[in-house]
Amino acid sequence: xxxxxxxxxxxxxxxxxxxxxxxxxxxxxxxxxxxxxxxxxxxxxxxxxxxxxxxxxxxxxxxxxxxxxxxxxxxxxxxxxxxxxxxxxxxxxxxxxxxxxxxxxxxxxxxxxxxxxxxxxxxxxxxxxxxxxxxxxxxxxxxxxxxxxxxxxxxxxxxxxxxxxxxxxxxxxxxxxxxxxxxxxxxxxxxxxxxxxxxxxxxxxxxxxxxxxxxxxxxxxxxxxxxxxxxxxxxxxxxxxxxxxxxxxxxxxxxxxxxxxxxxxxxxxxxxxxxxxxxxxxxxxxxxxxxxxxxxxxxxxxxxxxxxxxxxxxxxxxxxxxxxxxxxxxxxxxxxxxxxxxxxxxxxxxxxxxxxxxxxxxxxxxxxxxxxxxxxxxx
Amino acid sequence: xxxxxxxxxxxxxxxxxxxxxxxxxxxxxxxxxxxxxxxxxxxxxxxxxxxxxxxxxxxxxxxxxxxxxxxxxxxxxxxxxxxxxxxxxxxxxxxxxxxxxxxxxxxxxxxxxxxxxxxxxxxxxxxxxxxxxxxxxxxxxxxxxxxxxxxxxxxxxxxxxxxxxxxxxxxxxxxxxxxxxxxxxxxxxxxxxxxxxxxxxxxxxxxxxxxxxxxxxxxxxxxxxxxxxxxxxxxxxxxxxxxxxxxxxxxxxxxxxxxxxxxxxxxxxxxxxxxxxxxxxxxxxxxxxxxxxxxxxxxxxxxxxxxxxxxxxxxxxxxxxxxxxxxxxxxxxxxxxxxxxxxxxxxxxxxxxxxxxxxxxxxxxxxxx
Numbered sequence: 063x064x065x066x067x068x069x070x071x072x073x074x075x076x077x078x079x080x081x082x083x084x085x086x087x088x089x090x091x092x093x094x095x096x097x098x099x100x101x102x103x104x105x106x107x108x109x110x111x112x113x114x115x116x117x118x119x120x121x122x123x124x125x126x127x128x129x130x131x132x133x134x135x136x137x138x139x140x141x142x143x144x145x146x147x148x149x150x151x152x153x154x155x156x157x158x159x160x161x162x163x164x165x166x167x168x169x170x171x172x173x174x175x176x177x178x179x180x181x182x183x184x185x186x187x188x189x190x191x192x193x194x195x196x197x198x199x200x201x202x203x204x205x206x207x208x209x210x211x212x213x214x215x216x217x218x219x220x221x222x223x224x225x226x227x228x229x230x231x232x233x234x235x236x237x238x239x240x241x242x243x244x245x246x247x248x249x250x251x252x253x254x255x256x257x258x259x260x261x262x263x264x265x266x267x268x269x270x271x272x273x274x275x276x277x278x279x280x281x282x283x284x285x286x287x288x289x290x291x292x293x294x295x296x297x298x299x300x301x302x303x304x305x306x307x308x309x310x311x312x313x314x315x316x317x318x319x320x321x322x323x324x325x326x327x328x329x330x331x332x333x334x335x336x337x338x339x340x341x342x343x344x345x346x347x348x349x350x351x352x353x354x355x356x357x358x359x360x361x362x363x364x365x366x367x368x369x370x371x372x373x374x375x376x377x378x379x380x381x382x383x384x385x386x387x388x389x390x391x392x393x394x395x396x397x398x399x400x401x402x403x404x405x406x407x408x409x410x411x412x413x414x415x416x417x418x419x420x421x422x423x424x425x426x427x428x429x430x431x432x433x434x435x436x437x438x439x440x441x
Numbered sequence: 442x443x444x445x446x447x448x449x450x451x452x453x454x455x456x457x458x459x460x461x462x463x464x465x466x467x468x469x470x471x472x473x474x475x476x477x478x479x480x481x482x483x484x485x486x487x488x489x490x491x492x493x494x495x496x497x498x499x500x501x502x503x504x505x506x507x508x509x510x511x512x513x514x515x516x517x518x519x520x521x522x523x524x525x526x527x528x529x530x531x532x533x534x535x536x537x538x539x540x541x542x543x544x545x546x547x548x549x550x551x552x553x554x555x556x557x558x559x560x561x562x563x564x565x566x567x568x569x570x571x572x573x574x575x576x577x578x579x580x581x582x583x584x585x586x587x588x589x590x591x592x593x594x595x596x597x598x599x600x601x602x603x604x605x606x607x608x609x610x611x612x613x614x615x616x617x618x619x620x621x622x623x624x625x626x627x628x629x630x631x632x633x634x635x636x637x638x639x640x641x642x643x644x645x646x647x648x649x650x651x652x653x654x655x656x657x658x659x660x661x662x663x664x665x666x667x668x669x670x671x672x673x674x675x676x677x678x679x680x681x682x683x684x685x686x687x688x689x690x691x692x693x694x695x696x697x698x699x700x701x702x703x704x705x706x707x708x709x710x711x712x713x714x715x716x717x718x719x720x721x722x723x724x725x726x727x728x729x730x731x732x733x734x735x736x737x738x739x740x741x742x743x744x745x746x747x748x749x750x751x752x753x754x755x756x757x758x759x760x761x762x763x764x765x766x767x768x769x770x771x772x773x774x775x776x777x778x779x780x781x782x783x784x785x786x787x788x789x790x791x792x793x794x795x796x797x798x799x800x801x802x803x804x805x806x807x808x809x810x
Binding site for chain 1: 459461462465466469472473476477479480481482483484485486487488528530531532533536556557558559560561562563564565566567568570573574576577596597598599600601602603604605606607608610611612614615624627628631635639719720721722723724726727728730731732734735736738739740742744745746747748749750751754757758771772775776778782
């Protein structure tokens with residue numbers, strides 16, 4: 063224990079003497095949390111639309127008015143020429159085109175069914191998908207409005223628009239996040255990723271740095287045991303990691319008003335276990351590689367898996383089965399699930415037992431591997 | 442100039458001698474583009490659905506079978522009361538629930554209206570709203586079916602949506618250009634940042650600084666070998682995009698290669714600047730990795746549309762080099778446009794490159810003084 067205390071003192075001194083890295087460790091996650099927490103949404107407030115109205119009737123103008131009035135579409139330009147509209151789309155002057163065919167109103171009255179063409183710039187497919195949902199919804203509402211006007215007999219007793227005789231009243235409820243607030247979802251996840259990145263990078267660069275500088279050999283000839291050595295490398299960054307997380311959660315609460323329905327003690331208990339995993343993986347890398355350069359590229363590769371396959375940016379459900387397995391293996395995924403469950407859904411200890419147990423097993427395995435891998439003999 | 446040549450040769454030797462690292466540098470970008478190119482998808486299937494049906498009848502069974510058909514939904518449980526839902530959702534064993542009111546079929550037949558509630562786990566608002574839309578569409582189609590049976594239908598405006606440049610919204614076409622930009626940014630910046638900061642840490646940079654080489658020559662000598670390596674990476678990842686993912690290359694391949702070259706020089710210069718302002722390899726690498734990975738992913742427009750960001754944040758995305766390369770590569774690959782349409786993006790990248798190179802040279806002059 064005494065040895066460990068001295069080793070820890072050395073590590074903390076080393077960290078204190080490199081103020082640049084401390085500044086970076088605190089400032090970067092926080093600045094990024096503030097910026098990225100605002101960026102990660104899939105709701106488009108306003109986008110530019112080109113109108114090609116070949117009918118120019120009250121009905122077609124009504125349709126365009128509804129689109130503009132929704133606030134989702136800003137009518138950037140209008141002309142009867144589809145060629146001009148396509149040009150604007152190609153140059154990214156507009157992101158969508160609405161094309162009302164000639165005789166729109168006449169067909170609407172005569173046949174009751176009429177097509178409207180919507181063209182989106184699917185170069186940015188996510189945006190195109192969102193805009194299509196908005197436009198489809200607005201057009202359906204307009205059709206219902208017209209039904210009311212033209213066939214009052216079909217209107218229900220309450221005056222609500224109906225599509226047919228029998229009406230199924232489908233009510234949608236989004237549980238845990240009824241306003242579909244993206245920040246409640248993204249901010250905890252981004253915070254976890256940032257803390258993980260810091261932890262993995264610090265861990266992986268640490269031992270190999272002493273290897274490169276030659277100071278590891280000096281430590282190897284001392285009576286320090288392997289476990290003590292790994293513990294001395296682990297504990298300082300573990301403390302820093304928890305501090306960054308606490309700081310990040312405060313920002314998440316103050317700047318983004320993230321709900322905190324469950325117990326914060328539970329979050330930190332899980333974080334304490336989780337950081338052992340993240341740092342342990344970093345330290346394990348550090349014992350395997352020969353140079354800091356290699357350590358960095360391995361860290362980069364692992365962090366890319368963490369970032370892109372933990373279900374934060376694209377749903378795990380959509381991934382091919384083998385990728386879902388990789389996602390299941392990622393400790394980040396389990397911690398994000400746990401954080402979200404506790405903060406957003408208010409889950410208690412028993413509800414998050416599974417991810418917590420998974421993290422504990424990971425921590426045990428990874429730390430054992432790191433201690434085993436670290437050999438006091440240099441080859 | 443011969444000093445310069447000798448320096449470049451030395452750098453090449455450095456790279457070629459460390460076979461292990463060289464292999465990592467050549468294979469890592471390709472491996473990542475392949476891995477994530479397959480893994481990143483946004484289409485949803487296999488939604489775990491719980492049905493709450495207090496009094497099953499012909500109509501509820503019919504609507505349930507509509508949900509079960511099509512493969513989008515997987516019914517994982519049928520309950521009699523909504524009380525059973527909360528624990529299932531909290532433990533993450535269900536994504537969505539359809540709750541019928543008691544006597545659903547009877548009410549539908551006699552009163553002409555019946556209620557069904559669709560509960561979605563909206564913790565992930567994106568998946569949540571998509572699932573909500575899919576489930577509502579199933580109910581709506583069923584409703585229209587009943588209406589058609591009764592022969593009473595109102596006015597319908599049928600929107601025909603065309604997805605120009607990517608008609609099927611192929612996930613691969615959306616993610617692969619972004620992935621290429623992300624991987625090239627980080628690998629290029631890390632490579633040059635490491636090579637410089639290592640010399641700094643080992644003290645060999647001092648030797649270089651007192652040599653007759655001028656700062657810009659040192660930087661050029663550092664960047665050139667990695668430019669070759671970076672370009673090899675461009676060829677492998679674009680090859681993967683073409684042969685493996687079948688991303689269309691509608692525009693000029695030559696232009697795309699030229700733009701890629703411009704882009705990697707920009708990122709390499711960024712790495713040099715990072716190395717110049719940091720004092721150790723560790724700081725440089727953590728700075729490069731942390732400073733570039735999440736911002737390029739989130740602010741570059743690879744996953745989240747820039748149009749969906751708040752107005753104050755949208756100009757901030759302009760400093761992300763990856764954003765411009767994504768616009769360029771999507772433009773060439775998917776839209777088939779040329780320099781006539783992409784000159785602005787190209788110019789911005791070129792200006793970025795110039796600024797970064799000047800900053801890098803300046804940062805080294807300061808150290809000399």
